[in-house]
Amino acid sequence: MSWTAWAEAELDAIRRADRWRATVAFDSRGVEGTLRGRDVIVFSSNDYLGLSQHPAVKRAAAEAAERFGAGATASRLVVGTRSVHEELERAIAAWQRTERALVFPNGFAANLSVLSVLGGPDVTVLSDELNHASIIDGCRLSKATRKIYRHGDAGHLESQLTATPGRKLVVTDSVFSMDGDVAPLEAIAALCARHDALLVVDEAHAALGPDLADLPCELLRVGTLSKMLGALGGWVAGSRSLIELLINRARPFIYTTGLSPADTAAALAALQICCSEEGAQLRAQLRRNVDMIAPSHPSPIIPVILGEDRAALEAAESLLQHGLYVPAIRPPTVPQGTARLRIALSAAHTEPMLQRLREALQSLGMQR
Template structure:
C-alpha cells in the first residue's frame, strides 16, 4: 500500500475502535418498507415526513418533466440551466414561505452555504445556535464574518451577546433541530432580531409540522429549506425579500457555479409543494401528528431521539432492531455531541399504526421505552 493508503487504514481502524465507523447500507424500497441486503425492514430513518417521495402525482410530474426536458439542466442556472419549471417552483416556494421571492439551490446544504457566505461579510457578526446543522456550521466557517455560538435555545445569552456587539448582525437557527427534534422559539427570536436590527435566517428543513413564522413588521428574514425531506425530491431553497434573493443570484457561489437542478427533481418538488398547501397536505400532517403521539405524545416534530449516550450501545441497539426487522440507524459524534449517541427515530405519514406498534414493541423488548420518553 502507498503511504496515503496506510494512513487511511490507520484512520479507519481508529474509527472502528471507538464504534464510529460508518458505511452506506443500500435500502431498496419505495416507502417505509424495503430490503437491506437479505432482510426486509421497516425504516424509521427517512426524512420523507409526509410520504410524498412515493406520491403518484409527484412521480408522474418527474416522469413528465423528463419527457419534456430530458434528464439534466445541462448548465448552471445563469448560463442555460434555467427552465420554466425552476421559475414556477421558485414562485410557489416564495408564496409558501410568505416571501417576495425564492431561489432554488442544488441542496439544502448548498443553500445554507450560499446564503451565509454571501451575507456574512467582514463587517458582520453571525450568531449561531450551538446545535445547528453541519451546513450552517460550515456556512459560518466559510463566511468572512465573525461567528459567535450561543447556548442551545438560550435567548437570554443571545440577548446579552447581541447587546454587546456593534455593527451588522445575523442570527441563524434551525426551526426544528435535526437530531433532537425540538423547536426554536421563532417569535421570540424574531423580536430580538427586530430590537437589534439583525437579519434572522431560519433553516426549516425538518419543519413538516411547523413552527412557521409569519411576517413581522421591521423584521428581515430568510427562510432556508430543502426539497428532499417534506417535499420528497432533491434540492434546497432560500426565500426572502426580493433584494436579498437578487443579491444571492449574483453573489452566491453555490448557486452560480453549479449545474441547475434537474427537471425531474424540480417538477417533483413543484408537485409536492402544491400538495403540501392543499387539503390533502392538511390530512397528511394530521396523520403524521397522530403517529408521533402514539410514540411520544405532544412531541413537536417527527424526529424522536432515543438517547443512549455510549457510542457502542447505540450501534448495538441499532443492530438489535435490524434483527427485529426495523431500521433505525445509530447516530454518533460528530453528528451529535460526545456522550449523546442515540437512535434517531424519524416518523412519516406513510407509516401505519401497525408499523409504529411494531417499533414500540421492539423498543420495549430492548428496555428503551424510558429513554424514548425522556429524551
C-alpha cells in the same frame, strides 16, 4: 509514511472508536423496503409526508424528464434554467409569503450560499450551538466574526447581541435535526428586531411547524425539497433584494449545474399537494403518528439517547432483528456522549407499523 498508509491508520482509529460508517443499499418502497436481504420498516427517512412515493409526484418527474431531458446541462445563469425552475420558485415564494425564492441543487448549498454571501468581515453571525453542519460550514466560509449561543437559549443570545456592535445576523434551525426540538423563534425574532439583526431560519425539518408568520424582524427562510416534499434540492425565500444578491454572488449557485428538471417538477407537484386539503390531512396523520410514539412531541424526529457509541450500535442492530431500521447516530453528528437512535416518523407509517416500533422499544428497554 505514504498517503495510503496514513489513510489506513486513520481508518483504524475510526474503527476502534466505534465510529465506522459505510453506505448500505436500501431498496425502498416508501416506509418499507429491503436491507441486506431482509424486509424492514424504515424509521429513519426524512420523507415526513410520504410524498416521495405519491403517484402525482412520480408522474411529474417522469413527464419532466421526457420533456426536458435528464439534466439541466449547465448552471442556472448559463442555460440551466428551465421554465419549471421559475414555476417552482414562484410557488415557493407564495407558500412562504415572500417576494421571491431561489432553488438550489441541495439544502447544503442553500445554507452555504446564504451565509457566505451575507456574512463578511463587518458582520457578526450568531449561531445556535446545535445548528446543522451546513450552517456551521456556511459560517466558516463567511469570513464573519462567529459567536455561538447556547442551544435554544434566548437569554444567552440577548447578552451576545447586546455586546456585539455593527451588522448582525442570527441563524438557527427551526426544528433541530437530531433532537427534534423547536427553537424559541418568537423570542429570537423579538431580539433580532430590537438589535436590527437579520434572522435566517432553516426550516428543513419543520413538517409540523413552527409557523413563521408575522415574526417582527427581517427574515430569510431556508429549506429543502428533499424532506417534507420528498424530492431533491434546497430553497431560499425572502425579499427581492436578498434573493437577487444571492443570484449574483452565491458561488454554490453560480458555479453549479441547475437542479434536474425531474427533481424540480417532482418538488413542484409535492408542494402543490402539500398546500392542498390532502396535504393538511397528511400533516394531521403525521401528528397522530407522532403522538402514538411520543405524545405532544413537537416534530417527527424522536431521539432515544443511549450515551456511548457501542450502545447505540447495539440498539440499532437489535431493532433490525425486529425488522425495524433505525440507524445509530454518533459523534461528530451529535455531541460526545449522546449517541442515539434517531426515530423519524412519516405520515405513511400505519398504526400496526407504529405498534411494532413501540413494542420493540419497550421489549428492549429503550422507551424514549
